[in-house]
Amino acid sequence: MTQDHPAPPTLLPYGDGSSKVYGMENFGNTCYCNSILQCLYYSDKFRTKLALHNITQHNxxxxxxxxxxxNFTLKYELLVQKRLREQPKNAAIENGTSERVKPTRKGSLFGLKFNTSTTNSVNTSSTDDSLRKWYITEAKNCDALLAEQKLLIRKNPEFQDLPVMVTRHTSSPLELAEKSDNSQSSSMLLNDKTEKSNTPTSVKEGSITSQSCFIIVGIPQPEVDLVNPINPFNPNPSSDxxxxxxxxxxxxxxxxHSLQLPTQQSDETALLYALKDMFECMIENKSQIGVVSPSHFITKLKEKNYLFRQVNMHQDAHEFYNYLINEIIEVVDKECGPNNNWCNEIFQGMITNETKCISCETITSKEEEFLDLSIDIPPGDAAYSLTHCLNNFSRLETLTHQNKFYCNNCCSLQEATKTIKLKKLPEVLVINFKRFKYDESVDKMVKLFDSISYPFKLRLFNTSAKGQTEDFTLYELYALVIHIGGGPMHGHYVALCKVKAQLWLLxxxxxxxxxDDSFVLKFFGNGPGLASPIKIGTYINPIKLSL
Structure with missing residues (x-):
């Protein structure tokens, strides 16, 4: 390389961001986007390569x-100021307790009236502090975590000081608690008239259940200056x-807004650099936890693709993943060349379609690249495994009757056998369960709830480049995107990701x-709350990563 074109750096100047834990703001129907972005962020090589792409010196x-x-912060600050002005001047603290005063609806900024019930929310300062100390602790001191989780935290110092709120204690029987569908805009959160009841209810569509709840991002912190807090402490807070x-x-x-120089911006590259800005800010932020508001990325996504502008339409996480990765590959091709496309190196594999004429035994092969494997759900009422579905994907199929194959050697239509072989496996294997299917009997798309189990470690056999021998590649599960809901036109997406400390986060x-691990493996299809790993089951090759 010349001085005008220095070699790209191999390390990020402010760390790799693997210990950061950030939620992502929902703008009304963007859970499909948030779930995929979280999985991509915790793909270590993808995150690092994207941050290093055309990296510049910057503060x-x-x-x-x-x-x-x-928007939310502005409304919240105005509401706090309004509450302070409405607060009686003689509301003094005596003997460690504060007087409870209900705000009036008249003159309230948004006409709000928050719940002041003492059943679940405690606004007295002394009791509140003692409750918070009982429910909130640092991860290294959280006795309610499983022994395996505590050991992992002990081995990773960067995770030891994370605040954890335990909503159920091991000293009492664990209860199933409902988590409602959260596909709503954050701007609506300050419009709740009352705090939702925390009494566990029956599972309904758009919900999942858990036997453990250890909150990291989303711990209630009451306003100390308000007699009637907007965000009171609650030992079992609702989803909202x-x-x-x-x-x-x-x-x-x-x-x-974009953080790139004007010379680097164009309509073709906008999406890649908006994602790069997002990951860079998460990596470099001084706080380990927080919330990302990716409004610029969402704006550019909608500008580039009409499909994602449909406000009242339930978007598909798998379609978004394919569109985003293809966009990134196209930009990197232009800027780095096809031979140096780091995104292809991570996600792209190759399959071989082999068709063998039964008459002359001539084999016709056609190679095809893929960014994910879309796996059919086998028909029937039996429960299947992911391995069974993958074997079914590569099963031998006979082409006969109206499906006969035209053999160039025989110069006629002939009966033939067809099979699909995995010729080249990617470093990160993305598997899509095809749970959305068209049902002729009801003349619409429906969701399939067939039970498909999936393992933490997946062994795949693939053919070598010579096509003579077979070898296997071992993959490790590190991310899932779960669809919650009864059909393809509505529902909610959440992500499960395995972070640097080998802890699973929801x-x-x-x-x-x-x-915990048992929670990760429970979404096999007909599980609680109509939740299924419907779109992205992501496996990574640990052997390649260690090189």
């Missing part, structure tokens, strides 16, 4: 307030309460929780 992005005031808490506590990375838009 560390320790905070990102944005050009404009964040946690989302609101995450945005109030922050810090919010408010990405409402990303539900703005909120983040620690979950």
């Amino acid at each position: 560390r992005k320790e905070v990102m307030a944005g050009v404009k005031n964040h 309460h946690r989302k609101r808490s995450a945005l109030i506590n922050g810090p919010i990375i408010n990405l409402d 990303f539900d838009d703005e909120t983040v929780e620690v979950v």
Whole structure:
């Protein structure tokens, strides 16, 4: 390389961001986007390569307030000031307790009347502090976590000081708690008239259940200056309460504009660099936890693709993944050349379609590249495994009757056998369960709830380049995107990702929780809350990563 074109750096100047834990703001129907972005962020090689792509010398992005005031933050600050003005001047604290005063609806900024019931929310300062100390602790001191989780945290110092709120204790029987569908805009969170009841109810569509709840992002923090807090502490906060808490506590990375130089910006590259800005800010922010507000990325996504502009339409996470990765590959091809396309190196594999004429035994082969494997759900009522589905994907198929194959050697239509072989496996294997199918009997798309189990470690056999011998590649599960809901036209997406400390985290838009291995493996199709790993089951090759 010449001095004009120095070699690209191999290390990021402010760390690799693998220990960062951020939720992502939902703008009304963007859970499909948030879930995929979380999985991509915790793909270590993808995150690092994207951050290093055309990297420039810059000051560390320790905070990102944005050009404009964040919508939620602005409303919240105005509401706090309004509450302070409405608060009686004689509301004094005596003997460690504060007087409870209900705000009036008249003159309230948004006409709000928050719940002041003492059943679940405690506003007295002394009791509140003692409750918070009982429910909230640092990860290294959290006795409610499983022994394996505590050991992993002990081995990773960067995760030891993470705040954890335990909503159920091991000293009492664990209860199933409902988590509602959170596909709503964050701007609606300050419009709740009352705090939702925390009494566990029956599971309904758009919900999942958990036997453990260890909140990291979304811990309620009451306002100390308000007699009647907007965000009161609650030992078992509802989903909306946690989302609101995450945005109030922050810090919010408010990405409402591009951080690139004007010379680097174009319509073709806008999406890649908007994603690069997002990952860079998460990596370099001085806070380990917080919430990302990717409004600029969403704006560019909608500008480039009409499909994602449909506000009232339930978007597909798999379609978004394919569109985004293809966009990135196209830009990297132009800027780095096809031979240096790091995105292809991570996600692209190759299959071989082999058709053998039964008459002359001539084999016709056609190679095809793929970024994910879309796997059919086998028909029938039996429960299947992912391995069975993959074997079914490569099964031998006989082409006969109206499906006969035209053999160039025989110069006629002939019966033939057809099979698909995995010729080249990618470093990161993305598997899509095809659970959305057209049903002729009802003349519409439906969701299939057939039971498909999936392992933490997946062994795949692939053919060598010579096509003579077979070898296997071992993959390790590190991310899932779960669809919650009864059909393809509605529902909610959440992500499960394995972070650097080998801990599993549940990303539900703005909120983040620690979950255990048994929780990860429970979404096999007909599980609780109509939740299924319908779109992205992501496996990574640990052998290649260690090189």
